[in-house]
Amino acid sequence: MLINNVEIAVQRKNIKSIHLSVYPPQGTVKISAPLGTSESYIKNFALSKWTWITEKRSQILTTYKESKEKEYVSGESHLLFGTEYRLLVLVNPNEAQNVCIDGDYIKVTVKNKENVKSILEDFYKVQLQERVERFVSKWEEVLKVKCEGIKYRTMKTRWGSCIPEKKSITFNISLAQKDIECVEYVVVHELIHLIEPTHSTNFYRILEKNIPNWKILRERMN
């Protein structure tokens, strides 16, 4: 059944009530209805849920798009501090390798196309480093702490980590894809660990006082 240009898979089976689900990764919509339910009833049911369907589908599509493994080829979309750019890969063995922002494009010049991923990662690291160091200086003063070492790594499951005994903080290079406010939130979060190593009540009290909208920012990062 096609509604508002969205294909809906309808299944009639031996169940008591009609229900609807949206599935990843394509945002496929499926309706299960009791045997004998009319086409028009199903259509009206879907239309009555349309706002929810639309929101759910776009949520699934965004998540899938972001989590999909990157291929590092021209035309691919890449985020830098929350702004979407297209990748433009120029392979030229005679030119110096470099990355620059050119309008809507992240332009990568490489000697060999195998190098795109690592050269882009270096670029993201430098971009992130600039912002993080500025935020660290600002918040060290506010929180009256001193961070002795900052590292950058690509991490699978965390945005940052802190070893309070060593006063050392590691930031995930993928943070460079997130909004600048999110970057600042992670910096403050990790710096607070220099005062409160665990997520104690006091930790959240300090966080709340300094970044009142931290919950919204944390939500935006997942």
Ligand SMILES: [Zn+2]
């Ligand atoms: Zn933490």
